[in-house]
């Protein structure tokens with residue numbers, strides 16, 4: 001990619017989140033991730049080109065020097081900062097504007113700095129060998145997978161119902177989503193295949209911003225943001241069926257919709273469980289269940305093997321658990337740092353509040369004493385740990401699947417074979433983690449406020465929501481199956 005010969009016609013809208021907008025190259029497996037600003041700042045960009053460059057370089061450094069140490073290098077693509085011609089960026093912004101979802105248009109793409117992050121396109125990955133079938137890529141934003149056990153937690157409900165499940169009530173009450181998702185992160189992170197299967201089924205039923213499927217780089221399944229319509233499972237089945245016809249799942253030569261969906265989820269669970277290492281889970285008995293999960297514990301047929309210690313879910317969960325104090329215990333330490341910086345503003349750079357995210361930063365957070373000695377250094381280290389945990393609670397996993405033909409060998413290092421494929425169709429898969437941006441120091445007070453709002457909304461409604469806020473029953477899952485997820489779980 002030659003940055004001085006950029007043509008907006010070579011790029012198309014790919015997606016966006018709260019902080020960045022992503023365009024993909026029409027031929028190369030590359031994306032550009034551009035910063036976004038609040039729309040009211042569109043005339044006067046909130047930072048200079050140098051500051052924007054520094055912000056993106058910080059993202060690269062945080063991902064490659066800090067997050068990769070916790071999550072594992074093999075899952076991470078940190079990318080590089082690129083300087084683009086301003087005219088190209090302006091034309092691109094005009095070109096993509098009409099494809100942007102209306103609810104994201106409170107922010108505008110940065111057209112002033114000319115800086116962007118260039119990354120491999122994880123939805124159309126470079127393959128070890130050419131294939132006839134386009135890769136199927138599944139993006140999951142799993143969110144927080146544990147219940148806090150900090151002594152600072154003031155409301156008992158936080159130790160019983162997970163943040164995601166409580167937040168669902170707040171999101172529906174505040175109109176962010178029309179329907180509540182029954183996905184529970186604690187089921188996904190459980191290491192129990194039945195619970196993981198159940199969790200993924202609910203991601204499929206109500207994807208919100210936690211689940212997307214791409215085929216050949218195009219998003220073919222996601223929540224239609226702001227729309228009242230529920231997702232189109234039939235269209236999903238249409239996309240999935242060609243990938244899942246070769247397993248041992250036929251009855252009289254026909255593969256039922258239920259079998260297609262079951263096998264798809266099974267393949268996904270296998271990819272998420274891959275990675276090797278002995279099963280392990282640091283959450284401890286009794287704290288790995290969320291009381292609001294729709295999963296019926298009594299239905300468990302097979303014990304949990306635990307998450308493999310080299311697998312993506314284990315690594316993400318461990319990193320999330322760097323939040324040992326909960327926001328309620330962390331906030332007073334944040335205030336200690338804030339007060340100190342107020343008195344000694346020049347100390348901001350020694351404490352590396354805004355980076356640089358280098359070895360010294362990593363050392364600060366890794367060498368944090370276990371007890372509070374009252375120092376600002378202790379407080380800053382705990383804040384750094386919390387920010388790393390926040391990033392891990394907000395990252396996404398991309399699983400790329402390629403059907404394997406008989407006798408095919410894997411060459412690429414990142415591509416692993418689905419070994420548990422005696423029944424389900426065989427796939428090669430690769431797992432990556434995306435969106436590993438550092439969360440700003442200043443975001444901590446709003447974390448506390450949001451936590452309080454979520455808990456008080458949940459306590460006010462008693463966890464009860466009108467029936468209309470539940471995902472609608474779709475033909476593929478009968479009412480009985482909703483009760484008993486195990487009907488869809490065929491033992492291997």
Ligand SMILES: O=P(O)(O)O[C@@H]1[C@@H](OP(=O)(O)O)[C@H](OP(=O)(O)O)[C@H](O)[C@H](OP(=O)(O)O)[C@H]1OP(=O)(O)O
Pocket residue numbers: 017018019167209390393394439443447450
């Ligand atoms: O606070 P949360 O848990 O709602 O997470 C925010 C996400 O909301 P979600 O609940 O996943 O829909 C939110 O996602 P959406 O904009 O809702 O898609 C962002 O990821 C936000 O991160 P940032 O401020 O853009 O860096 C996330 O904020 P951080 O808390 O990670 O800063």
Ligand SMILES: Nc1ncnc2c1ncn2[C@@H]1O[C@H](COP(=O)(O)OP(=O)(O)OP(=O)(O)O)[C@@H](O)[C@H]1O
Pocket residue numbers: 014015016017018019020021022031033119120121122123139212394396434435437
């Ligand atoms: N390297 C990549 N390859 C393919 N698609 C990507 C890549 N990076 C991001 N995307 C797509 O673009 C979307 C937005 O990117 P990203 O999640 O990084 O934005 P964000 O603004 O940081 O999100 P958030 O709302 O979590 O802050 C992702 O959900 C994903 O679908």
